[in-house]
Amino acid sequence: MTKLEAIIQPSRLEPVKESLREIGVNGMTISEVRGHGRQKGHTEVYRGSEYTVDLLPKVKIEMVLPDRQVESVVATIIKNAKTGKIGDGKIFLSKIDEAIRIRNEERGESAL
């Protein structure tokens, strides 16, 4: 099993979600986060006081997948989240030891 964390532009969430549903992904967790990579922030001015906002709003998608599904999901996210500009985000993959469904204590891939 693989955990996929994708941090993307908030405006790309809908197309990513839609296309993942089309290829049969049926579970994900989404959170609104703030952060920055190489993208620079912007400046806000309130009555002459300048504030640099360098942590920008992003959306984080988390899901745990059977290994065989990973590459197609990665490709789908890239296809739909890419605008080609700095700030499009990143995808991280990591190995998952175990998954447990709380309702019936199923384990392994069948719990996903």
Next chain:
Amino acid sequence: MRRSVVLLVLGLLVALLWTAYPAFGQAATPPGPQVGLPMATPDSQARLSQLEQQVAEAKSSGDNAWMLVSSALVLLMTGPGLALFYGGLVRRKNVLATMMQSFTLMALVTLIWAVVGYSLAFSTGNRIIGGLGYLFLRGVGAAPDADYAATIPQQTFMMFQLMFAIITPALITGAFAERMKFSAMVLFMTLWSILVYAPMAHMVWGKGGLLNVSGGAVPALDFAGGTVVHITSGVSALVCALYMGKRLGYPHEPMPPHSVVLSFVGACLLWVGWFGFNAGSALSAGSLATSAFVATHFGAAAAAIGWAGAEWIRNGKPSVLGAISGAVAGLVAITPASGFVAPMPALIIGLAAGIICFLMVAKVKGKFGYDDSLDAFGVHGAGGTVGALLTGVFASMVVNPVFKGAQGSSLPVGLVDGNGRQILNQFIAVAVAWALAIVGSLIILKVVDALVGLRVRGEHEVQGLDVALHGEEGYYFEV
């Protein structure tokens, strides 16, 4: 390049308004046709006096209707107007505490006013402060007080003035936002209402007051409270900010407004309420109220453009906060002038206030480094001073023949009429207001500091005053 073009255009606009000014003065109303009356017989005499009484009653009920509405409009300026305006400007953790300060003053000042405040401001006293004749509102009833407003019940006048006494201290709260103890605020404002507001109101508006426009030793023009409301509050705000010191983390930690949306709604309510403030200060529903209404609106509009325009030139973007702050600055500056100036000078006063207050807030404050958190001084102190002085320039006898000669003829009022001396009187009134605000506030701060302490504990300031002082949160989002 762009900057110089804009400056040029602004300059031309001002020059145009200046040269156009005399043409825009309001023409005096021509006297109505004389109605020939038949020879008086005892019967017609009685009929005539009956008619006269009915006319007076009709006028009184018209004036009273407008004054009651105006009083309500001025209350609307404090809550929700100012509460929203200030509430949006603070950080999220202090929104309730900030709104609570304005709201508390709506109740607290009412009690003070009922017991002693109105008496100290408006009963007969000496040149500086009123007496105790109206203590507990004794004798303040349905009968008009002709010294103030001959056509409305004195109770209406008392209520209208109360709303001014409420918003004035509420304006100060912007300077010490996010760090003052609630108990200290209550004590400070109680003393301030009695020791600073009441004498200033008496000197300018009270019978026998030092600066009273009709009969004072130094007749100063202050139609709706440039000195009484805005200079006293703005300058006291500066004293508070200096005395109490900066908020923890200022200016290194970012402290942007938590909701410009709230401030926007508040500023728009202030604008609307200000029609009651200024046009209501005519104390009647006639053409003077209209003239003040026009000047008020024009001042606000020009200042919104002045501030946002100055910001556009300096920062490259006109901001929403700039536009609404400008409107408030313009309303402040036009307040003393509103019943004395024609529409075109109102535009000039507004434009000047918008640009000057922007520079005060964006440049001067940063240079001196004081933490006037919500710019009570930058907007009300500076705008009030600009307005009070420019009133001496633009006040016109065509708009309001406030000075009368021996035979009842109108005398020149402001510099535009040829009465240059009035600027000196305005300057004296400004100086008196500044001095009273500085000395009074400083003494009260020292007393309150000694009795209860002014500032909240550091950990409370970090936690936020909503939770620390009131046990509530403004925004309770469910997890």
